[in-house]
Amino acid sequence: MDKHKKNFSFIAISAVIGFMIAIQFQTVKEPVERDTRDLWQLREALLQEKELQSELLSEIRSIEEKLLAYESKQKQSKEQALRDTIEELKVEAGLTEVQVPGLTLRIEPILEDIQIGAHVSKDLSPELLKRLLNELNMYDAKYVSVDGQRIINTTVIREITNETKIDGHALSKFPIEVKVGVDNFEVAEKLYNRIKASKATEEFFTESLKLTISEPIPEVTIPAYDNPIQIRYLESLKANEGGNT
Template identity: 45%
Template sequence: MKKRILTRFTAILFIIGLMAAIQYNTINEPNLRDTRDVWEIRQELAREKQLHSQLLSEIASLEDTLDKYGAAANASPEQALRETAGELRNAAGLSETTGPGIEVFVEPSLEAVAMGLEIAGISPDLLIRLNNEINRYNGLYVSIDGKRIINTTAIRDINGQTTVNTKPLETPPFSIKIISETMEDSEKLYNHLLASRILDDFYIDNLTMTVSEPQNELVIEAYDGAVDSNYLQASEGE
């Protein structure tokens, strides 16, 4: 009888001790520290501020479009619709675009050519990274090797070859055209690409990336594929 009571008492004490240990560890568990240095935090803050600025610019642009449409609709509804449709086609990449921009030339590195190394072409990951860098610095309209980039563009590997809009890229050399909203934005993008680490990534893949100086007028061709509208639905207004 005493042995049974002692066993139960021991079990109860074990459970109480285990719960106390768990509670102690929970209370005293240290918070995870942010191991980023000041420069990395500043870069993250700069990216967030830039994204915030872009969103504000887009909101202002949409509000301006609504104001113009409202004013024009009172005078000439048909003309307002035509102008709005043209602006939307241009924003979607379905029409030829002209504006201030820069051109990036992707070529085999001189060392690779001198050593007779085989140039396999640019990888999808590297091309996506470059496109993301362009988008971060106000690159509004982009064309890669004559292939217009739109919202539904896919950059992927198909049968061992990098494709854009399901069309294979030429083996370097080829060019990438980028149009920005203003000449100032093009200059900022130009300076950013010249100082970017992505230049080293290209060199590792036996490629070089040469950035032309900003131009006042650069022409980018229209998207020449079919836009998938299967999931779009028309709504009737009152």
């Protein structure tokens, strides 16, 4: 009996040792696909991930603070909480004027081309303007106006009768000012550095246009959106529908 126990113990111990060796071998085995990026590329990727994580955490904290503030205001005054929420939504929708840190971009024809008689585009093309706005949004621009026209989610930029128009407003005269607002001055500086290093100025140059980017300032005024907003697929709720009224 003792002999059988010893054999069984030996087999069990051997199995455990073999299993551990197999796991260790699997752990140290080289992966099938190797990461071919160099050290600087890996550092850059890590930095981007850290920036993204920081932005997400900041956004989560902001939302949590808003929820706490909203709950606190609800306890104090439901009516005031509702008014504050409406005002906040108006700001987010672009229906109020804002004064925030930011910078100004200036678009005008290249003077040298005018002097030598080269062909200069009469208007800023919709495609070039859209590319610029997309790039600004990519660099965390929050409030934008072009030639005094506030840009919001429903803004329409297109060419009508050979003129570029923003919600019906014609961009027919140079220079054209693009005002950009952000949450804080640090973001404004980051946006300035990124847009300066981008290919935006080169793209405008190929269209015989000069894009001048001013240094960030503590306060720029972005006007409110003053056109009627078209609301589709929504209907007003009747008094006897949708809950207690």
